[in-house]
Amino acid sequence: MKQVRAKKALGQHFLIDLSIAQRIAETVDEALGKMPILEIGPGMGVLTQFFLDKGHDLYAIELDKESIEYLMQHKPNLNGRLYSADFLKMDLDQIFPNGQKFALTGNYPYNISSQIFFKLLEHRDQIPLCTGMLQKEVAQRLASPPGNKDYGILSVLLQAWYDVEYLFTVDENVFNPPPKVKSGVIRLRRNDKTCLGCDEKDFKKVVKTAFNLRRKTLRNSLKGMISPGKEEVLSNEIFNKRPEQLSVEEFVDLTNMIITNKGTSK
Numbered sequence: 001m002k003q004v005r006a007k008k009a010l011g012q013h014f015l016i017d018l019s020i021a022q023r024i025a026e027t028v029d030e031a032l033g034k035m036p037i038l039e040i041g042p043g044m045g046v047l048t049q050f051f052l053d054k055g056h057d058l059y060a061i062e063l064d065k066e067s068i069e070y071l072m073q074h075k076p077n078l079n080g081r082l083y084s085a086d087f088l089k090m091d092l093d094q095i096f097p098n099g100q101k102f103a104l105t106g107n108y109p110y111n112i113s114s115q116i117f118f119k120l121l122e123h124r125d126q127i128p129l130c131t132g133m134l135q136k137e138v139a140q141r142l143a144s145p146p147g148n149k150d151y152g153i154l155s156v157l158l159q160a161w162y163d164v165e166y167l168f169t170v171d172e173n174v175f176n177p178p179p180k181v182k183s184g185v186i187r188l189r190r191n192d193k194t195c196l197g198c199d200e201k202d203f204k205k206v207v208k209t210a211f212n213l214r215r216k217t218l219r220n221s222l223k224g225m226i227s228p229g230k231e232e233v234l235s236n237e238i239f240n241k242r243p244e245q246l247s248v249e250e251f252v253d254l255t256n257m258i259i260t261n262k263g264t265s266k
């Protein structure tokens with residue numbers, strides 16, 4: 001069968017450098033134990049082959065029908081474990097029922113990478129390890145510490161539950177067709193947090209509101225969210241800051257301060 005024709009709308013840039021594919025495949029090895037792996041977007045299976053060669057318990061979800069046909073023909077070991085579906089819409093319980101844990105990986109379709117990471121957050125107690133490649137700037141943003149211009153909504157939300165590492169950069173010329181941007185490989189390990197220390201919905205609302213007005217001080221961006229009767233908290237120094245200056249713990253404190261006025265992250 002001929003090669004799959006790359007479709008821009010599906011973010012298809014196929015890896016052609018086997019040494020890079022091997023390095024990405026190795027990012028999931030550590031501490032995996034017997035945990036199965038779910039690969040998003042196997043395409044023509046260049047990463048997939050490394051996982052299969054290592055004897056990993058591998059599952060894959062691919063949206064492109066042409067890639068599915070290719071994989072069925074060329075990667076028969078995936079039979080029964082290859083899902084022709086949209087990762088964003090797929091009910092992951094169908095593959096991993098009863099909260100079974102798995103690792104997530106892939107050379108992700110860059111056009112939906114933020115949505116993939118929001119879905120990861122929804123399933124965080126089932127996914128202790130997530131690795132993969134995405135647009136370099138996005139990868140840097142997810143791993144960015146506070147105080148950096150890249151630090152944003154997804155950095156805070158992911159770092160609340162995961163330790164995020166930027167591993168290495170990948171050049172455009174190792175793909176066919178080459179993307180217009182460089183790529184970055186990251187690894188996220190679930191931390192041991194079971195409880196955030198504040199209401200999760202309120203936390204997300206505070207983080208999103210603050211970053212949506214990131215040029216303003218927190219006093220200006222968040223004043224509309226202060227619970228009635230709690231307005232005096234606005235004199236706290238933290239409200240002189242801008243959102244990119246706050247650590248996850250400070251966002252937790254801030255949420256407690258303005259919504260419940262507790263001011264501590266227990």
Ligand SMILES: C[S@@+](CC[C@H](N)C(=O)[O-])C[C@H]1O[C@@H](n2cnc3c(N)ncnc32)[C@H](O)[C@@H]1O
Pocket residue numbers: 010011012013014015016040041042043044045046047061062063064067085086087088106107108109110112
């Ligand atoms: C950047 S390509 C990577 C392909 C292959 N893993 C490689 O490294 O050569 C992204 C892959 O994700 C697939 N894809 C795009 N959107 C998807 C979605 N919503 N769910 C599952 N797969 C998707 C594309 O069809 C494509 O095969």
